[in-house]
Amino acid sequence: xxxxxxxxxxxxxxxxxxxxxxxxxxxxxxxxxxxxxxxxxxxxxxxxxxxxxxxxxxxxxxxxxxxxxxxxxxxxxxxxxxxxxxxxxxxxxxxxxxxxxxxxxxxxxxxxxxxxxxxxxxxxxxxxxxxxxxxxxxxxxxxxxxxxxxxxxxxxxxxxxxxxxxxxxxxxxxxxxxxxxxxxxxxxxxxxxxxxxxxxxxxxxxxxxxxxxxxxxxxxxxxxxxxxxxxxxxxxxxxxxxxxxxxxxxxxxxxxxxxxxxxxxxxxxxxxxxxxxxxxxxxxxxxxxxxxxxxxxxxxxxxxxxxxxxxxxxxxxxxxxxxxxxxxxxxxxxxxxxxxxxxxxxxxxxxxxxxxxxxxxxxxxxxxxxxxxxxxxxxxxxxxxxxxxxxxxxxxxxxxxxxxxxxxxxxxxxxxxxxxxxxxxxxxxxxxxxxxxxxxxxxxxxxxxxxxxxxxxxxxxxxxxxxxxxxxxxxxxxxxxxxxxxxxxxxxxxxxxxxxxxxxxxxxxxxxxxxxxxxxxxxxxxxxxxxxxxxxxxxxxxxxxxxxxxxxxxxxxxxxxx
Amino acid sequence: xxxxxxxxxxxxxxxxxxxxxxxxxxxxxxxxxxxxxxxxxxxxxxxxxxxxxxxxxxxxxxxxxxxxxxxxxxxxxxxxxxxxxxxxxxxxxxxxxxxxxxxxxxxxxxxxxxxxxxxxxxxxxxxxxxxxxxxxxxxxxxxxxxxxxxxxxxxxxxxxxxxxxxxxxxxxxxxxxxxxxxxxxxx
Numbered sequence: 004x005x006x007x008x009x010x011x012x013x014x015x016x017x018x019x020x021x022x023x024x025x026x027x028x029x030x031x032x033x034x035x036x037x038x039x040x041x042x043x044x045x046x047x048x049x050x051x052x053x054x055x056x057x058x059x060x061x062x063x064x065x066x067x068x069x070x071x072x073x074x075x076x077x078x079x080x081x082x083x084x085x086x087x088x089x090x091x092x093x094x095x096x097x098x099x100x101x102x103x104x105x106x107x108x109x110x111x112x113x114x115x116x117x118x119x120x121x122x123x124x125x126x127x128x129x130x131x132x133x134x135x136x137x138x139x140x141x142x143x144x145x146x147x148x149x150x151x152x153x154x155x156x157x158x159x160x161x162x163x164x165x166x167x168x169x170x171x172x173x174x175x176x177x178x179x180x181x182x183x184x185x186x187x188x189x190x191x192x193x194x195x196x197x198x199x200x201x202x203x204x205x206x207x208x209x210x211x212x213x214x215x216x217x218x219x220x221x222x223x224x225x226x227x228x229x230x231x232x233x234x235x236x237x238x239x240x241x242x243x244x245x246x247x248x249x250x251x252x253x254x255x256x257x258x259x260x261x262x263x264x265x266x267x268x269x270x271x272x273x274x275x276x277x278x279x280x281x282x283x284x285x286x287x288x289x290x291x292x293x294x295x296x297x298x299x300x301x302x303x304x305x306x307x308x309x310x311x312x313x314x315x316x317x318x319x320x321x322x323x324x325x326x327x328x329x330x331x332x333x334x335x336x337x338x339x340x341x342x343x344x345x346x347x348x349x350x351x352x353x354x355x356x357x358x359x360x361x362x363x364x365x366x367x368x369x370x371x372x373x374x375x376x377x378x379x380x381x382x383x384x385x386x387x388x389x390x391x392x393x394x395x396x397x398x399x400x401x402x403x404x405x406x407x408x409x410x411x412x413x414x415x416x417x418x419x420x421x422x423x424x425x426x427x428x429x430x431x432x433x434x435x436x437x438x439x440x441x442x443x444x445x446x447x448x449x450x451x452x453x454x455x456x457x458x459x460x461x462x463x464x465x466x467x468x469x470x471x472x473x474x475x476x477x478x479x480x481x482x483x484x485x486x487x488x489x490x491x492x493x494x495x496x497x498x499x500x501x502x503x504x505x506x507x508x509x510x511x512x513x514x515x516x517x518x519x520x521x522x523x524x525x526x527x528x529x530x531x532x533x534x535x536x537x538x539x540x541x542x543x544x545x546x547x548x549x550x551x552x553x554x555x556x557x558x559x560x561x562x563x564x565x
Numbered sequence: 566x567x568x569x570x571x572x573x574x575x576x577x578x579x580x581x582x583x584x585x586x587x588x589x590x591x592x593x594x595x596x597x598x599x600x601x602x603x604x605x606x607x608x609x610x611x612x613x614x615x616x617x618x619x620x621x622x623x624x625x626x627x628x629x630x631x632x633x634x635x636x637x638x639x640x641x642x643x644x645x646x647x648x649x650x651x652x653x654x655x656x657x658x659x660x661x662x663x664x665x666x667x668x669x670x671x672x673x674x675x676x677x678x679x680x681x682x683x684x685x686x687x688x689x690x691x692x693x694x695x696x697x698x699x700x701x702x703x704x705x706x707x708x709x710x711x712x713x714x715x716x717x718x719x720x721x722x723x724x725x726x727x728x729x730x731x732x733x734x735x736x737x738x739x740x741x742x743x744x745x746x747x748x749x750x751x752x
Contacts, residue, residue: 018581
């Protein structure tokens with residue numbers, strides 16, 4: 004019997020029909036799906052022992068206590084201890100792997116260039132002052148007769164639990180201003196009056212929202228003494244230049260406003276250079292500027308810095324995690340380690356009136372090799388001996404015998420006097436915090452605001468909009484978080500501006516359009532968000548360094564199609 | 566001619582059924598032996614060991630899973646008996662300090678989350694409910710690995726032993742009225 008082609012097709016048809024009644028095709032579908040989950044390049048979660056590590060978040064001076072769930076040595080999730088974490092803190096374990104991270108820089112060349120320029124007219128600009136590394140900079144600058152610059156020379160701290168009525172003029176009090184857990188705990192005990200042009204998240208949660216004209220913060224602050232609730236005020240919070248004087252007049256100094264406390268330092272450090280505000284530096288006097296923006300909590304517009312540099316051949320070296328900040332202007336941008344891969348203490352928080360010392364303990368080994376350590380760079384420049392300054396400071400704190408150590412793993416408080424120096428150091432390196440709640444807070448020095456008033460409004464007739472500051476965003480944010488909050492319009496992205504629909508229509512701008520933000524200072528590429536919550540005649544601006552370089556608070560501006 | 570066509574078709578059906586049910590399972594799995602000839606029964610009978618003596622929960626509630634060499638070496642630093650299996654284990658692993666690369670039958674795909682402590686302490690399930698008589702077996706069964714997906718046969722389907730499959734999980738959850746959502750088990 005001879006098989007025909009028809010027989011082959013019939014056999015194949017039968018085989019296909021029969022195969023459908025076996026596990027084979029269905030298994031192949033499932034197996035192929037499972038196989039595709041394990042293709043090379045697809046990230047796979049680490050496997051290993053699951054345990055908890057504790058640290059303190061170093062993204063801002065709030066320094067929230069963090070419990071990290073680790074698989075093996077890899078942190079896989081972060082959570083707050085005894086309170087929440089902000090969305091940026093929750094995803095901070097992604098930061099070492101950030102695609103925008105600066106990964107290499109000419110460290111040797113930069114060292115040689117600084118050496119060539121000489122140590123005269125040298126300055127360090129520290130954008131996260133109050134840390135132990137800040138003291139290293141100050142000691143180094145004292146040694147070479149240089150300047151230690153910081154955004155504020157006399158920072159203050161606010162005692163919110165002692166306040167009954169709080170007036171916030173444009174401060175994002177309930178949206179990242181202080182330590183989230185502390186502010187939330189204190190919130191139920193004070194009445195909050197929020198004065199600002201937009202109904203921000205803080206305004207929505209305040210007891211009273213007073214809408215003010217865009218750019219009208221200073222004018223409103225000047226009118227505060229005459230307002231009906233002025234006599235009830237415990238403290239006024241905000242960036243307007245008039246606020247320190249108002250706080251002094253309402254008697255807040257020494258009651259709810261204090262000098263920002265610092266943990267003790269070794270006696271040998273006390274000859275360190277003083278903190279100098281940038282405005283106090285004569286123009287065109289800095290020849291070599293070293294900028295530590297590795298964990299910056301604020302940004303100074305470049306034109307204000309540039310004014311202080313010598314006209315001929317200034318040298319700027321910046322220590323940065325990304326290229327987005329001063330790296331655009333510096334001759335040398337050197338990469339640094341980022342939280343949570345670097346060990347360092349956290350600067351005092353704006354809402355903590357007692358000294359505290361918290362170490363941000365590394366959770367991961369450095370992901371990028373060959374990063375610069377700004378403290379070592381500056382110390383070597385000044386010839387300071389290489390020492391473990393964190394340990395020296397911990398020993399100085401231990402020597403006082405004051406305060407308690409709070410260990411987050413068990414929630415216990417242990418008096419420092421009951422601990423040996425090594426045990427104290429070990430606790431700090433396990434993420435514990437030292438606090439000295441019995442220390443009497445000091446009233447603040449009669450300082451002045453370092454906030455710059457807006458440019459003269461009348462000088463900008465062709466700039467029809469007034470800028471409103473947007474929420475501050477850390478320099479490095481997890482890509483996952485930016486995707487969530489930007490796509491959901493939960494927060495204005497750093498490179499965006501928000502316009503009222505009428506203003507957008509007048510400028511022929513659609514939602515998501517690429518545009519140029521123009522001010523008296525300069526211009527910057529932005530993307531547009533149309534938001535009816537923005538008052539007409541105003542533009543709410545994001546917090547990217549590019550925008551801050553050209554657009555300060557209350558600046559006149561216009562947005563045009565790119 | 567029509568009958569002949571039907572017969573050819575049926576031959577095709579039968580061939581596929583035979584290949585699919587008998588040949589395919591043999592082809593799809595690759596069999597591996599465990600690195601150590603281990604007897605749960607010997608440990609239970611002679612040493613009186615219970616499951617959680619070696620497969621313990623840590624202080625924070627996480628499950629330690631297969632014990633590490635430290636745990637084994639605690640008793641087997643030197644030979645306790647005269648079996649070849651024990652001698653080989655000591656020579657190959659304990660003395661050189663080398664961790665045995667155990668093949669875990671129950672290892673789930675990456676998209677699955679399973680909490681032992683929830684099932685044991687809250688659900689009061691016995692180990693045998695999912696692991697069968699593994700704890701009293703005299704020899705470890707061969708580890709059958711799916712050639713395509715790379716996972717153990719035990720998490721897929723019937724293998725002559727209680728399967729730790731999604732269907733088995735769903736059936737048990739359904740029976741206990743604990744069938745809440747995909748995210749109960751899936752990441």
